[in-house]
Amino acid sequence: MVDTEAAPVKSARKTAGTTAGTTARRGRPSQPAAVQADLLAPAVGTGLAEAAGLLAWYDRHRRDLPWRAKPGETADPYRVWLSEIMLQQTTVTAVKPYFDRFLQRFPTVGDLARAPQEAVMQAWAGLGYYSRARNLHACAQMVVARHGGHFPADIDQLRALPGIGAYTAAAVGAIAFGIPAAAVDGNVERVLARLYAVEEPLPKAKPLFHALAQALVPSARAGDFAQAFMDLGATICTPKRPACVLCPWSAPCMARAAGTAETFPRKAAKKEGTLRLGASFVAVRADGAVLLRTRPPEGLLGGMAELPGSPWTPDGPNGDILAHAPLQARWATLNGTVRHVFTHFPLELTVLRADVPRKTPAPTGMRWVAAAELDTEALPSLMRKVLVKARIEIRPV
DNA sequence: AACTCGTGGCC
């Protein structure tokens, strides 16, 4: 044991600044990668975190996932990209059925590019973060138009495509093309936070995590390394009760040594959103058709289908709820409400239902959708809840 | 730099 008093990382600048002799070659303080790794290596216990150990672990414990190439196989950039977009802030379990369905409906990036956007939105319905679907479609079209239907094997060119940010560019570059780029997602941040006992809270620590990750990326097997890093976070270095005894990096892990692994990563407190109230109107025609409309293309649930209703506000529909009804009818307020929690605010909807004559025309901007056709609509989960509340039969996503 | 942007599962 070299030094049991090893100081945890507080910030890139501060730590780097205390290192005599590194300043001259350090360059700007925003790029302390090598400095951090070199500085910490001798101070983190009995071992040094290195790619080889993680890759060896990965060769034995890698997860078998639908979008992942078998050992020795070459990854398909289209599959890698599609899976990475779907996996943004979304669990593997949730993605699997959508990934299979997408591949079936859109076997190639060209098929996806040629498909109507409505078809893409419908296939994405239920997966959330719908700007991803719009950007997915736009990206496919750009890959066809500007890159001849092939994803560019270049981080900057990938990064320039819609829906591809720093993480996804690195992930696709590494996994599909073997580029030694650091794909830093929530898993990697958590692993690094524990490995180096990073006291700096997220999101301020993001540049530091990127630098620490880049310093670990090997020149060979960059794709396996990226996936290994994420597998480690997803299966061993989990948010709660990490399985440190099974971890290939337990020896060099500072938080493990201190017995504080579960307390990392540090995070800045986030404020909670205020409850918003609204009303949804379920008009049911005599033949079973339901009145729907399409939300504006941008913003919350952009481009998705919805039941007509009031705006969602902290005060709710002021006074007369029926002022927001799409048409005149005998509206009945259903017992209870539909509750839904978005990332930044909770929502409570009052649901009203009315049965109307078969010949009732659809108001401007709205459409009647036959009961059997509801499955083909781009209905977000919230609106499915509303339909269920109104006792409209709809197949669960 | 903070906000916006879904959803379902877990403990």
Add this chain to the structure above:
DNA sequence: TGGCCAAGAGT
């Protein structure tokens, strides 16, 4: 049951 969390991006 409710807060936390998941292979983030765009603005």
